[in-house]
Amino acid sequence: MSKKNMTVTVGLAVLMLALLASPLVAGGRAETAVDRDTLRIAIGAEPESLDPVKMTSAPAATVGEHVVERLIYMEEDGTLTPMLATSWEANADSTVWTFQIRQGVTFHDGAPLNAEAVRQNLARFVDPDVGAAYAFLLGSVQDIQATGEYTLQLRLAQPFAPILSHLSHSFIGIVSPNQIRDLPPEGTFENPIGTGPYVMDRWSRGDSIRLSVNEDYWGSTPQIPNLVFNFIPEESARIVALETGEADAIMAVPPQDVARLEADPNIDVVFQTSVRTIYVSFNNVREPFTDVRVRRALNYAVDKQAIVDSIFEGSGFVADAPIPDAVFGHTSVGPYEYDPDRARELLAEAGYPDGFSMTLHHPTGRYPLDATVAQAVQSMLADVGVDARLETREWSSYLQFTAQPPEQAEYDMFMLGWGTVTLDADYGLYALLHTRQWNPNGNNRGFYSNERVDELLDQARVETNPDQRAPMYHEAVQLIWEDAPWIFLYNAAQINAVRTNVEGLIHHPLENLSAWDAYFR
Incomplete structure (x- = not known):
């Protein structure tokens, strides 16, 4: 397993007080x-789950990857390298993928890793009765077969351009077949049994x-x-x-x-570096956010550059698209410049000359200074007449609260971040902004829908030529930006x-x- 450490450290200024009998650190605190x-x-933040089909966050991935491994590993430079699969190949039209599974590996309970063990895991991941929030990662997989003791075959309904990068995702982890063999679709477990x-x-x-x-x-x-x-x-x-x-x-x-x-x-x-975009999503099916003028107004009302400069001291970048520029398919279409006068004009046009009141939900401790950012957004919205009451929850509770179907969703706006960890726009756009990904079994928690965007994202999934795919994403990004389903904040560092x-x-x-x-x- 090739894993290279690309740690970049900064120089240290040597500044120590005279040492006393017991070791001290800066500020005179006793050192353990x-x-x-x-x-x-x-x-x-605490992981919401370590069951791969229930995991939905980076904290879960950070902990879980030490215990549960996937077929393919993505190196720090984006290179895909073998992990539990030693090799893979596709047929001529990329609708059949064959993987060779690593031999001589055992799970922590002693069960052998083989193609059948992998098949059971992938079948559970795509089972609609299980309802994995990230099942879209293998959305085109039609059939999964162990064709030999260590040979796995995936048959796709149509070509699926990002399949290899998706298989490197931490949430497609392989656990012992003993752990899932008799598990009902709604069942889960706390302590995964992996090969890590x-x-x-x-x-x-x-x-x-x-x-x-x-x-x-x-x-x-x-x-x-x-x-x-x-x-x-x-x-x-x-x-x-x-x-x-x-x-x-x-x-x-x-x-x-x-x-x-x-x-x-x-x-x-x-x-x-990071591939995470921080945003505030509107509940796009709830008044007044059904009106694009309101959504655009709140984008103009928030000074994103001031947030980056003042709160993060220049660390990070104002978002110019729903996905960062390191991701395939990115095109710069923004930002929404800070223009409170234009925000007030749009609110008046939409019938809210005196603004309105709403609730902004945000996590605390999940992202750097997330509560501070929420307070800054609250203050800026107040300047254009929008009274945003802040409400926070513990991380796992927050995820559950923002994962309700539209008829049960009780939120107006919520703050979240999304890391496009496959470095492919499919993961950053399809997952969050396609109509088929609405809650409760997807990640489109803001219920955004645009028929043309859906069409473009569907086409880009099956187009294997990067030169043909990129323009599809560029058009989709432009439409999403104009629809303003989020307040596009910043790309985190x-x-x-x-x-x-x-x-x-x-x-x-x-x-x-x-x-x-x-x-x-």
Whole structure:
């Protein structure tokens, strides 16, 4: 398994007070003694599930990929490399894909990995009765067969351009057939049994997940025996945990704390690119957001550049499309420039000269400074007469709340982020903006619908020529931008931090923090 660490660290300014008898860190906080048998990573949100068909977030992917593996792995540079599949090939029209499954691999319960085990997992993933939110990843798969002990064949109803990048997605993970064989469609499990370098040890709800090394791992056995993911939503608490040594690494460092951490000689700050777009979605079937003039008005009302400059200190970019520029199919069509006067004009035209009241739902701790961004949006909307009441929830509850079908959806607007982790526009556009992906079994939580956009996204899925696909996405992006189903905010950047005695962590552009190659020095 080829996994290269592309960590980029910034220089440290040596700034230490005279040491006392006990070790201190910046600010005089007592430092926790290093436990070289356990690597502790602090993340901002608790996974909603570690059952691959129920996973819907990056925190779940970050934890889950240490336990459950997929057929194909996407390297930090976007290269697709073998994982549980050692090779693959397609027929002439790309409607039949044949995969060779890695031999000599066992699941954590001792069951052998073979083509039939993979078949059972993929069949569960696409089963409509299971209702996996990410079933669209294999939307064209018509038949799945184990044609030999280690040979798997996927038959597609039509060519499906992004199939290989989709198979690299963390949510198409392969668990032991013993875990799912007798599981009813609505059934799930808490502790997955995979083939990965770590084994589930304990999930302490609301606190942490503990993993232990898989001594029988088919690849290189990790050097650190235990891995703990601690859930710490508050940014300041994560910073303190790192400074005191209670955490060895943290994700989502607020930009305003970078200088503080850089001044600590025991900490490296890590900057990495991201493929995540942060947005505020309207409930597009709920008044007054059924009116495109209202949706556009609120886009003009929000000063996205001020958010990037003031809250994130220039870290990140104002969104100029629904997907970042690193993604195939991107074209720049924005941004909506900050123009509160134009916002007021559009609101008046739509029949709201005095504005209106609504509720803006947002997570806390899931994305860097998400609550602060929500407060900024609230203030800017107030300037054009829109009274936005803020409401937040714990992450898993938030996801459930925003996953209701349209007739039950009780929200006006909600803030979310989406990482296009396949680097293909199908994942960033089809999943969020196609009519067939409306809740409850999809990710179009804002109920956006445009017949022409649907047509273009459908066509682009089956067109295998990139030169023909790209213009389809460009037209779809333009239409989506004009329809303004979201307030398009910004493309996020990743800032993580690590104790200097830790090496080998992979800070992936897909926002996974991978620890299988990590070690203490």
